[in-house]
Amino acid sequence: DAGVTQSPTHLIKTRGQQVTLRCSPKSGHDTVSWYQQALGQGPQFIFQYYEEEERQRGNFPDRFSGHQFPNYSSELNVNALLLGDSALYLCASSLAAGDGEKLFFGSGTQLSVL
């Protein structure tokens, strides 16, 4: 049973560029959440996707957008990258019904913006 998988594992971009990160949820899960984790801090909620729609959003600008596909996989897009966007981006999956609060995280994508 595969867990949450993310790609790529590491990425280097320059300011102003755009980036797309990808996530496949744990088998059987239908909900995907994205978190940003700056160095030495706890993860911060970006947004959550369920049934291919954004269900909840944290305090992040519109430069951060996402998408969920019919197979429940998801993408996180960040436009006009800033140095401060350098962080570990974590994807977490869960099941909307039942014990939905229990999130399972991937290993993340380490994004460096130069």
Place this chain on the structure above:
Amino acid sequence: GESVGLHLPTLSVQEGDNSIINCAYSNSASDYFIWYKQESGKGPQFIIDIRSNMDKRQGQRVTVLLNKTVKHLSLQIAATQPGDSAVYFCAENNNAGNMLTFGGGTRLMVKP
């Protein structure tokens, strides 16, 4: 806004001793709490959870205690092992879906 926080940023314990990691929360409406373990280069790993209608829950070598009166959460690890060395986060559910609010984390270091 309200958030989850931790008392100690770093905890160093001797192998075999018990560890206690503390967490304070300020949102009295929170009804679900989770402890995660994060090792270097990995994502947070679920350890144990507790709902607000309980004050104690036990897992394998771990126990979570919830004191709603003082809004305090703790994680106890029995017979701490070198493999327990990691950063531990508490997180609360915001009652508006599956969004979790994380604290800043406590680094647990186990001395052999």
